[in-house]
Amino acid sequence: MHPLHPNSHRLRHGRSSEAGRGYLVTTVVHQRTPIFKDWQLGRLLVTEMRQAHEQSQVNSLAWVVMPDHLHWLVQLEQAQLSDVMQRVKSRSTLSINQVMGRKGAFWQNGFHDRAIRDNQDLLPCARYIIANPLRAGLVERIGDYPLWDDSWL
Template identity: 70%
Template sequence: MRNPLHSHRLRRGRYSESGRAYLITAVVYQRRRIFSDWQVGRLLVAELRRAHDQRWVDSIAWVVMPDHLHWLVQLEAMPMEGLMQAVKSRSTLSINRALNRKGAFWQTGYHDRAIRDGEDLKPFARYIIANPLRAGLLEKIGDYPLWDACWL
């Protein structure tokens, strides 16, 4: 298990490239299962859609799990660090406001994996979308409300 005191190391050597696809994972502080409440999850979804609508990214696929987010994007107008800062900050504000709470919402840092040029993105999207099935949250992905993919 990664020591949260060393989460700043996630940023070392990170380089984001406009036009490149990335698989991003962000985890809720203390792995609280706050997105088990789908209405709260929809607040995060609104921020993902905002990032897409503002053309910061081309959002390819995402799933909001009870305690984390998986997001497959192609970076456009905003570098990774700015994107994640904006999405995490805005979602923290809206979620904390909705739940009448204060304080940290996301764990520090995030994990990203650059996808090689020419690599097929559909297997990554399928992996992301199948997360609720693998976690045993349901039997059919169509029953899970917090996911999307551009091919649908």
């Protein structure tokens, strides 16, 4: 058990992945540091997400990189969700730390995921994800926010 995150061990308990199922994934920067206020650092994360999509690990449906966390809606293809997230977090940590000239933890341990039961719920979920910058008051129009995408647009 991690002393700062007493329930982090529960994030992995009972987790399973199902090919073709949609998942809403959220992962948070270590200590909620708003690193991605620098949108160029956010683009390094996006590069790793795109690679997972291009390698047919996931079908990336929608995402938004907020200043201190990521929301990502995916359909699993040829990988387990935990493997995809480990790879994306690890590779983005290396590239971001290199650019920032730092070492050490970048992401909080684990991630939160919610399986989408009915594929008809994917579009409303995607709309909810990309509206995050609006709800957070970061922009007045989603088109003004640089770190998001949606496969329906």
